[in-house]
Amino acid sequence: MIFDTGSTTFMILCTSLVMLMTPGLAFFYGGLAGKRNILGVMMQTFVSLGITTIMWVAIGYSLCFSGGEGGIIGNLDLAFLNGIDFNTPFGPGGKYPLYIFISYQMMFAIITPALITGAFVNRVTFKAYLIFLVLWQLFVYYPFVHMVWGNGILAQWGVIDFAGGVVVHATAGFAALASVIYVGKRRDRQSPPNSIPLVAIGTGLLWFGWYGFNAGSELDVNSITTLAFLNTDVAASFAAITWLIIEWKSEGKPKFVGLLTGAVAGLATITPAAGFVPLWAAMIIGIAAGALCYLAVHLKNKLGWDDALDVWGVHGMGGVFGTILLGVFASTAVNTQAGLLEGDFAFFGKEIAAVVISAVYAFLFTYLMLTIINYITPVKVNVEDEDLGLDASLHGEKAYDEGAL
Structure with a gap:
């Protein structure tokens, strides 16, 4: 089989970029966390690279993309990639091997549940999180991938989600909110970010990787690919500056973390629309993302939801706003x-309708799932472990040798 080398190379590059987003997310969350919980949240993110890959090859790809046309979930005909080899082409055109598409989608599966972890920093046991990681993908992520991208019921109804506003950000964001409500508030809510430079490194890696996330979702190399690329950067930039200006006016000083958070909000919000809207619309979406996600975070604070790293306000509501603005x-x-x-x-x-369904389902199922997991193993850490910090109490490690600082 002879494949198009340009398209194959492009998809390998995009897959690599999306993979890099998971370490980027770990740095982003690790920098924002308090100094006693850096490794705990980074561990939760990195472990998805291993567990999700195993699940994806075993059953995930098959449940998402095999059979089940017009339904909620696929079948297991392609479990363990049965019948697929390195010469199997992707799609009708067959420009590149199916292995690349499988790998590309796997990187989405890896980062989506990892997004949730920033909400419940230093409150969830590692054993409970591992069970959560498996069950959440089986009952939330895989069905929505199939319904939207696997020719399931939402796709046949006419719902479009270019790169994951519904499938990734709305589901993860509202699962994060359910997690926060279930586990309750931190005992110490005043712990500042331990390393803003680490947050900046994480943001840079996320922004860089997002080009693969959005441009690669065209699954081809054409003019729409380039539009999605530029729309991604433009929306992130407009959102970052919008957030910076609003926060500067509100608090009297320009905040670096605000600038970085605004950029991530813009990236999340343009995701569902990147390949379907003109450049001028990406500018408006970016401004809306910076303003509306900023307001969502402040609403969260007023309501007393202890979403430690603003997963709901930035990713969840970003996915909701982006999907609605795609419709506009x-x-x-x-x-x-x-x-x-x-x-x-x-x-x-x-x-x-699609984004409301995804948000409500992800919220309700996540809350129910955590309740069930708690019967198997405690979900919330005990008081002593929380006060000590999860790095030491659960993992027996420290992020920094404090004696050398």
Whole structure:
């Protein structure tokens, strides 16, 4: 089998970029966490690289992309990649091997549950998290991948999600909110970020990797690929500056963490729309992301939800806002779908319905799942372990040799 070397190389690069986002997320969360819980949250993120890969090859890819047309979940016909080898082509055009698509989607599966971990920093036992990691993918992530990207019921209904507003960010963000409500508040909510430079490194890796996340989701190399790439950068930049300005005016000083958080909000919000909206719309989406996600974080604070690293406000609501704005700004001048501005009210309604369904289901199932896991093993750490910090109490390690600082 002869494959197109350019397309194959591009998809290998995009897959590598999305893989890099998981360590980037670990640095981002690790920098924001208090100094006694750096390794705990980084461990939760990195362990998904191993466990999710095993699950994906064994059953995940098959449940997401094999059979089940028009349904909620696929079948196990392709379990352990049965019948697929390195010469099997992807799709009708067959420009590159199916192995690349399998790997690319696996990287999405790895980072999605890892996003949730920032919400419950220093409150969840590692054993409970491992069970959570497995069950959440089986009952939340895999069904939504199949329904939206695997020719399931939402895809056949006409729902579009270019790179994961519904599938990744809304599900993870509202699962994070359910987790926070279930485990309750931290005993010490005043712990500042231990390393803002580490947050900056994480943001840089996330931003860099997001080009593979969004541009690669075209699954080809064409003009839409380049539009998705530029839309990603533009939305992130506009959101970062919007957040910076709002926070500067509100608190009197320009905050670096605010600038970085705004960029991530813009990246999350443009994700579902990157390949379906014109460049001018990406600017508006970026401004909306910076303002609305900032307001969502402040609403969270007023309501007393202890989402430690603002997963719900940035990723969850970013995914919601982005999906709704895709329904507004989608243009046939860019891709195959018209939005509300071009008169397609039905598509706009479908996008709202899809993101509401995903958010509500992810929230309810996650809360129920944590309740069940608690019967198997304690979900919340005890008081002594929380006060000591999870790095020492659960993992027996320290992020830094404090004597050398």
